[in-house]
Amino acid sequence: MQLTEKALFNIVVTSLDKQDFKKAIAACRQLNSEFPDYFEGWYIAGEIHRKFNKPKAGLFSTEHALAIRPGEPRVTLQRIECLIAEEMVDQARQLLLQLAQSNLQNPQIHPDILDRTAIILATENLHEEALKQYQKALSLEPNIPALHYNLATALRFLGKLSEAEQSLDKCLALNPFDFEAQAMRSSLRKQTQESNHTDVLESVLADKKLPDQGKVNIAYALAKENDDLDNFELSFRYLKQGATARRSQMSYDVQADLKINQGISRCYQKSIFEDLNSEKSSGHDSYEPIFIIGLPRTGTTLVERILSSHTDVFAAGELDNFSRKLSEIVLQQSSASKLSTEQLVESSRTINFEELGLRYLSSTRPATGHTKHFIDKLPFNYLYAGVIHLALPKAKIINITRHPMAACYAIYKQLFRDVYPYSYDLNDLAQYYIAYHQLIKHWKKVMPGVMYDLSYESVVADISTETKALLNYCELPWQEQCLRFYDNKDASTTASASQIRQPIYRGSLNRWRRYSQQLQPLQNILEQAGICCD
Incomplete structure (x- = not known):
């Protein structure tokens, strides 16, 4: 007897639930x-195509x-x-914007569809x-904590920090154990004696219902809030607790x-850079990209905001x-x-570096190409600085x-999300910093004069002089609004998303000295490697 469509469909669903994928695919x-x-x-x-990462087949089934x-x-x-x-970005973006508009006009739309659409929009920087x-x-489901959290994330990216805090307050009123929401709320502003969340955070941390990952997030939140309140010893105690717990969850060497x-x-x-003008190593001649490299939390976002305040960037x-x-x-x-x-x-x-440069540029479209320059601010592109120069010498x-x-x-x-695993142990961090320092020295030796060094401390001390020099290096005319980077309305998705909405902040320059005793083992390793830490 021939099975009906509903019977076959139920076999597929049941087989997927049982992880009998062979049977599910056949059905x-x-x-x-x-x-x-x-x-x-x-x-x-x-x-099924989505689960098994088969996008070409997925295009066939969705059609x-x-x-x-x-x-x-x-x-x-x-x-x-x-x-x-499939990197068909133009078509994806067009269809995404059509769906977003349709969702808003559809009174029957399910909140889950809106949520999923928003997540992809954010991924595409929309x-x-x-x-x-x-x-x-x-507006359809006001009592879902995750939606309030996701709304807060979007508001934070857009610099609407007070509104973001209000959304997090609503999220946490519904679910005080949303540890990511607790941590984000602590990060949005400097906490004060009159307005902070330390009591709430300590209560949540002590609760046995809090999962292990939650203990990490809450410990980091308590470290941040106590640092704001100048409770330095307590702050580092929580920081070490959170970092040690996070490191224990990772298999990293x-x-x-x-x-x-x-x-x-x-x-x-x-020698490979001396051959830059050879046929294979000539590179692509675009001057469009500006790469900002280094380590995270060193001022890369600040410099990006200064430069992107320019109308040509x-x-x-x-x-x-x-x-x-x-x-x-x-x-x-x-x-x-x-x-x-x-x-x-x-x-x-041995690759064709010109082809690499061309493919890289093409892959950034259509987001780029509408201004004279664009910034790629991925810190660990420092690993590829030499390859970048070979592929894009201009x-x-x-x-x-x-x-x-x-x-x-x-x-x-x-507390990073799934990146920089070296950051949770002082010994790992010291070893990685030394490796970074040595590779930067190597790039300067083999391709002298290619990279432009910019000190975070110099920018903070004299933003006007350093910005003029930076624009001169980038061959950009002076524009006064670059000094008012904090008025830049563009979204920022980095860990500095809150800080870059404010004028230059000097308080963090020597903050580490408050923890010099706790950081002494790290300093010893750096100094033994010849890195000056005065």
């Missing part, structure tokens, strides 16, 4: 073959589903994700549009990162495009399906520096 193929006009069959096929139900929002979201995965989706979702840095230095010697954000395109080209020219990091570094020396590379101890303390006290 799904039968379903769509025998009942090609059954919408749910193509929809569930799209979910059939949308032919049956044009504009259906769940499938439209599937299709947008597939288009993004934060104002994301904000509208969250606001509509909350700093030696692996050190080997990568050493391998880069070994592979990229001066667009802040594209922290892009991983360069490293992705580099890996893509290396793998394409290799017969192996997968290479170790060391092999990738070694093989990268691009500007700005290396942000900061006092070693101030930089390390700023990194140590920041």
